[in-house]
Amino acid sequence: MPEKDDSTEAILLQRLRGGEKGAFEQLVRQYHAPMQRFARAIIGEAQAEEVVQEAWMSAIRHLQGFEGRSSLKSWLFAIVGNEAKGRLRKDKREVQLDTSDDGAMFADKRFAADGHWSRPPTQWHDETPEALLSHEDLVQCLESHLQCLPPQQRTALLMRDIERMSFDDICNILQVSTSNVRVLIHRARVKIFTMIEHFEETGRC
């Protein structure tokens, strides 16, 4: 993940390996909440806490083996992802790739048979993220729409747009191809686009 500063991370790792107490505090403060968010997206609220606890233990046990080929965060996320998937398998709830083309609805509603827009996008009143996020109703609406996304779309969108992970990292953790990840992310974004557009047109969620 390019936004992480490699040298700070290397220093943190060194301090962790040296067993410095403050380093563990920093590690937990920095990554616990994102790890929980990520676990919830994969496995749901009920088991997320346990998955993250297990992932932390596993991470500390394998800390010496971490070679820094990926960022610390994607390494931790990969561990969370594996824990969560192991548990889903045990419960016989496989991570299913949602292959139904639920994007087809957008295509049908908005395009004519000749491929042109039949209902083109309208101009929005708000043209910056700040302006959009200043509407409390819209923020609430966004939250509930993120909740309602199919789990895989939500996880992919969370990893890419919210956690800003690279496609490679996302594919590794979700164990799906880049093209699948790209489709998942696009469908999720189009749903959020449709929601914001509706809000801009009607002022309602």
Added chain:
Amino acid sequence: MLSCHDLAHHHASDYIDGQLGWRERLRVRLHLLICVHCRHFVQQLQLVRKVLRRSDNLPDGTDHEPDQAALRSLSEQLHQLHDSQSQSTTPPADDR
């Protein structure tokens, strides 16, 4: 020639994520030059991405702010785990 449907349904996110090869990228750019609707769509999709990037507290819609005491206790546990491990093994050399 790329249709609006192709662009919006198949290429728009790949375009803004920089995931298209140069040929496809050129086709998208040419289409955007002549199509105001698709220009709007791509701009709005970029705005969606920016909104999401700003909203890293949103995704579960619930209040999950972990309390400081819990975080401290977790980090102490991990610290102890690490300590007990390094006592049982010789301190390894830096592997980087």
